[in-house]
Amino acid sequence: MSALLEVRGLVKTYGSGDAATHVLRGLTLALEKGEMAALLGASGSGKSTLLTILGTLMQPTSGSYTMLGQDLLAAGDAQLTQFRNKHIGFVFQFHNLLPDFTALENVLFPTAVREGRETAAARTRGRDLLARMGLADRIDFPTANLSGGQKQRVAVARALMNAPELVLADEPTGNLDRASAMQVMALIAQINAEEGTTFLISTHDDTIAGLCRRRVLVKDGVVTG
Numbered sequence: 582m583s584a585l586l587e588v589r590g591l592v593k594t595y596g597s598g599d600a601a602t603h604v605l606r607g608l609t610l611a612l613e614k615g616e617m618a619a620l621l622g623a624s625g626s627g628k629s630t631l632l633t634i635l636g637t638l639m640q641p642t643s644g645s646y647t648m649l650g651q652d653l654l655a656a657g658d659a660q661l662t663q664f665r666n667k668h669i670g671f672v673f674q675f676h677n678l679l680p681d682f683t684a685l686e687n688v689l690f691p692t693a694v695r696e697g698r699e700t701a702a703a704r705t706r707g708r709d710l711l712a713r714m715g716l717a718d719r720i721d722f723p724t725a726n727l728s729g730g731q732k733q734r735v736a737v738a739r740a741l742m743n744a745p746e747l748v749l750a751d752e753p754t755g756n757l758d759r760a761s762a763m764q765v766m767a768l769i770a771q772i773n774a775e776e777g778t779t780f781l782i783s784t785h786d787d788t789i790a791g792l793c794r795r796r797v798l799v800k801d802g803v804v805t806g
C-alpha cells in the first residue's frame with residue numbers, strides 16, 4: 582500500500598477566548614491507499630470535526646494536510662472544490678437524498694450538476710453501483726419509497742459515483758437496524774476490496790468497528806490508538 586493522505590499536528594479550535602473549544606490538539610494521522618478504518622472516540626471527541634477537515638469542507642486552525650501529494654491547506658477554493666469532487670466521497674448518517682427523485686437520479690445528480698450533462702457512461706456506472714448495492718429492482722423508485730437501509734445504500738452508491746480514492750463516512754449506519762447496518766458494511770467492504778477505495782468510517786458501534794481492518798481512536802484531541 583502507498584500513502585493516500587497525511588495530516589500532521591492538526592489543531593482545531595472553535596470560537597475564541599473564554600468561549601473557545603479546543604477539539605483537535607495536534608492530531609497526526611496517515612491513511613494508506615486501500616485502507617478500511619474505523620474512526621472511534623467518545624461523543625464530542627472531534628470525529629465529525631476531523632472528517633469535515635479531511636473532506637476539505639473546513640480549514641483547521643493550524644497543522645498540515647497533504648493528499649495525493651498535494652498541500653490541501655495551500656489550495657484555493659476553486660481548486661479545493663475540484664479536488665474534492667474528483668477524489669472524495671461522503672456518506673452521512675442522514676443521507677440527504679432528494680425524496681421525489683429516483684434512486685438512479687439521486688446517484689447521478691451530483692455528477693450531472695458538476696459536468697452540466699448526464700452521460701451514457703455515468704448512467705451505466707450509476708446503474709452498476711446500485712445493482713452492486715443490491716438495489717437493481719429499485720433503480721427507478723423515488724427514494725421516498727425506500728426503506729432506511731435501502732436509502733443508505735443509495736447514499737453509498739452516490740458517494741462512489743466518481744470512483745473517489747477516499748470515502749469519508751460519518752456514522753453511516755447510525756440510524757439503521759442491525760441487519761441493514763451489516764448489509765451496508767458488507768457492501769462497503771466489497772467496494773474496498775474490489776476498487777481499492779479507502780474508507781474512514783466514524784462509529785460508536787463496536788461490531789461495526791470490528792468489520793474494519795484498522796481502528797483510529799481519537800481522545801483528548803489526538804489519535805491514541
Ligand SMILES: Nc1ncnc2c1ncn2[C@@H]1O[C@H](COP(=O)(O)OP(=O)(O)OP(=O)(O)O)[C@@H](O)[C@H]1O
Nearest residue numbers: 595596602604622623624625626627628629630631
Ligand atoms: N461549529 C461549531 N462551533 C462550536 N463548537 C463546535 C462546532 N462544531 C462542533 N463543536 C464542538 O466540538 C466538539 C467536537 O464535536 P464533533 O461533532 O466533532 O464530535 P464527535 O466526536 O463527532 O461527536 P459525536 O460522536 O457526538 O457525533 C464538541 O464539543 C462540539 O460541541
